Amino acid sequence: MYCPQPMLHLIQCLSALPGIGEKTATRLALYIMNQTEADALQLARSILEVKEKVHLCSRCFNFADSVECAICRNPSRDAHLLCVVETPGDLMAIEKAGHYKGLYHVLHGAIAPLDGVGPDQLKIKELLQRVSAEAMQEIILATNPTVSGNASALYISQQLISAGVRITRIAQGVPSGGDIEYIDEGTLRSAFDGRREMK
């Protein structure tokens, strides 16, 4: 494909992003070429700034632009409740839902021995330290309902048995708005196993 070297390079860099193939990358590069100098500069700067200014929160390992993240610093959050998630993206989704008002702990992955990820590669040691240091009443394990997410939840719950704290796992069942006809067997089994009394 003909185009000037700097454009080819931009297309290559954009293609490296997830879900962006060569066609989309070309479209984006052409768009950036037609953007004003100021808009392109802002985009480039925002990429640099995010790497420069955003680090992991020293307490919960969420993304933060100061030593502790805005959630850990917020005195109105319930400090007795801790939700354990795999990634900052999971945390953002739960925050967007807006219902949960406790604190978080981000593992940065899940146990997957075949990919070389064991408990030591995750923030599990830090989680155990937090639970013994902070006065937690409940740990909600909100890792993904996948093999590795379930394995992580199981591992953590075993490590925390002696901590004398309530440990819960988020419910697995039919998603809201779902159509039972098209829901997979595993999910249906979870939905029946986890059924609750109608009140």
Add this chain to the structure above:
Amino acid sequence: MYCPQPMLHLIQCLSALPGIGEKTATRLALYIMNQTEADALQLARSILEVKEKVHLCSRCFNFADSVECAICRNPSRDAHLLCVVETPGDLMAIEKAGHYKGLYHVLHGAIAPLDGVGPDQLKIKELLQRVSAEAMQEIILATNPTVSGNASALYISQQLISAGVRITRIAQGVPSGGDIEYIDEGTLRSAFDGRREMK
């Protein structure tokens, strides 16, 4: 949605790109956060470089990283053949097809009076100057087969009547691999109007 200010800003900048909504922008921002410093730097630099180093070719108005673009500078291209396109993206698509070996002229748009785009907003004056200055034998009008693309082709062909040069329009018909059952009426009409003898 909770996330650090620099991440929110990056998400905003990415959402401004075409075809990228807030969800995709968030996914990309999370990916960039997990990229190495070097990869993110390279992405940011490639955006700045494309704006810094890529300009319009002084002859055909394609994107170029020197005064003239690589196609205009290439002595093996047929300088008697000129293909008129709306955008550098159109040019790239034709180059990718790899069949055309002449030169180009990029209009940077098409005549659309309702959007305030008349002949003076396009590189039409420059096209007429080129045709009279360079020894062209054929002008292929490859603007889009749309109302404004057709209007631009018609306008240019009228302006070039006195130039004594062959003026052609790319064929409109059924696209290769298409299914006649699902092809729109306008395209089918063009395909019948433009039918050719089987040899």
